[in-house]
Amino acid sequence: MHNEHIAAIAALLKTMSHPIRLKILCLLLDREMTVGDIRGEVKTTNANVSQHLSILRNQGIISFRKEANFIYNRINDPRILQLIQTLRKLFCTNSAN
Amino acid sequence: MHNEHIAAIAALLKTMSHPIRLKILCLLLDREMTVGDIRGEVKTTNANVSQHLSILRNQGIISFRKEANFIYNRINDPRILQLIQTLRKLFCTNSAN
DNA sequence: CCAGTATTTAATTGTTTAATTAATTTAAAT
DNA sequence: ATTTAAATTAATTAAACAATTAAATACTGG
Numbered sequence: 085m086h087n088e089h090i091a092a093i094a095a096l097l098k099t100m101s102h103p104i105r106l107k108i109l110c111l112l113l114d115r116e117m118t119v120g121d122i123r124g125e126v127k128t129t130n131a132n133v134s135q136h137l138s139i140l141r142n143q144g145i146i147s148f149r150k151e152a153n154f155i156y157n158r159i160n161d162p163r164i165l166q167l168i169q170t171l172r173k174l175f176c177t178n179s180a181n
Numbered sequence: 182m183h184n185e186h187i188a189a190i191a192a193l194l195k196t197m198s199h200p201i202r203l204k205i206l207c208l209l210l211d212r213e214m215t216v217g218d219i220r221g222e223v224k225t226t227n228a229n230v231s232q233h234l235s236i237l238r239n240q241g242i243i244s245f246r247k248e249a250n251f252i253y254n255r256i257n258d259p260r261i262l263q264l265i266q267t268l269r270k271l272f273c274t275n276s277a278n
Numbered sequence: 279c280c281a282g283t284a285t286t287t288a289a290t291t292g293t294t295t296a297a298t299t300a301a302t303t304t305a306a307a308t
Numbered sequence: 309a310t311t312t313a314a315a316t317t318a319a320t321t322a323a324a325c326a327a328t329t330a331a332a333t334a335c336t337g338g
Contacts (some may be wrong), residue, residue, distance in 0.1 A: 088201075089273050096272070101195035102296085103188050109326050110182050119315060132297060134316055153305045162249040163271040170267045174260040175193070176186050176205050199326085215284060231286055250284045250335040268329060 089155040099143040105136050109159065109168060112146065143160060196240040201225060202233050206256065206265060209243065222271040 097120075100106055104126050111117055119172055130157045137157060140146045140149040159165060173179075182190075197203055201223050208214060208222055220230045234254060237243045246259040256262060270276075 085204075085269060085273060087204070090204050090207065090213055091200050093268055093272055094203045097194045097203070098198035101191050101198050103191040103311085104185075104296095105193045105282085106194070107182075107184070107187050110187065120313095129298075130315070131187050131299080135313095138316080150304095155315065167267065171190055172182060172263065174191055174263055176182060201326095217283095225284075226328075226331080228287085231284095232326085234284080247335095252285065 091149075096143065096145075097143065099139060101134065105140055106155070107154075108133075109138060109145070109164065112157060112159045113165065113168060116158045118154045118156055120154075122157070124126065191243075193240060196236060196242065199233065202237055203228070205230075205233060205237065205254075206242070208263065209254060209256045210262065210265060213246075213255045215251045215253055217251075218252075 090121065100109065102103050107126055111122060115128065119130060119133050122137075123130050126133065137146065137148075141148070144165055145161055148155050148157045150156075156170055192237050197206065201217055206220055206277050208219060216227060216234065219234075220227050223230065234245075235241065238245070242256065242258055242261055245252050245254045247253075
């Protein structure tokens with residue numbers, strides 16, 4: 085692996101490595117969610133969710149669409165979906181494969 | 182995914198999210214390496230490598246064996262191997278799968 | 279025992295990150 | 309136009325992280 089790849093992947097992992105951000109990504113696996121929706125699932129403030137979302141956006145992981153004064157967030161990069169699938173398979177099951 | 186899983190995975194990703202530590206893990210994919218070996222590959226000091234190794238050990242990612250006054254480090258957890266394989270496949274190739 | 283090498287530990291210092299709070303923007307509804 | 313709700317932004321403060329340097333430990337060989 086080249087050093088640029090390593091730097092890029094390290095940055096990605098860093099973005100994903102906060103419990104709230106990882107949880108947001110897990111929530112967004114299935115569906116779109118607004119900031120308010122997300123705040124209902126994680127135990128923190130609205131502003132805090134918004135800040136974490138902005139970090140995820142800057143990394144290019146999620147994008148959003150605006151409707152009325154709601155903002156619907158979704159996972160942008162299909163590779164992130166696959167990555168989370170792998171994490172779940174490796175660390176959340178007892179299966180042999 | 183349960184919150185304990187999320188916390189555990191977030192902690193793992195955090196440990197892996199430093200460029201030097203990620204590079205160390207990539208180097209250890211194939212072979213065992215001493216601190217000195219690793220310092221030859223990453224541009225930093227001996228003490229710094231040792232500190233990063235200790236973080237990786239505390240996370241349970243790598244283990245080591247002692248021989249003379251060398252310490253040979255290796256990846257402990259086969260799931261880490263698979264995870265890095267996945268990262269490489271997703272973010273270091275142009276292939277469609 | 280002493281010298282030399284490998285590694286770890288400790289202490290310091292600067293940087294980054296994260297949560298909280300308050301203020302601001304944007305859009306909708308009355 | 310004013311109010312209300314959703315989301316963002318900004319400012320503050322505390323905590324965590326990381327690199328450097330120096331000191332300490334562990335082990336080997338003469």
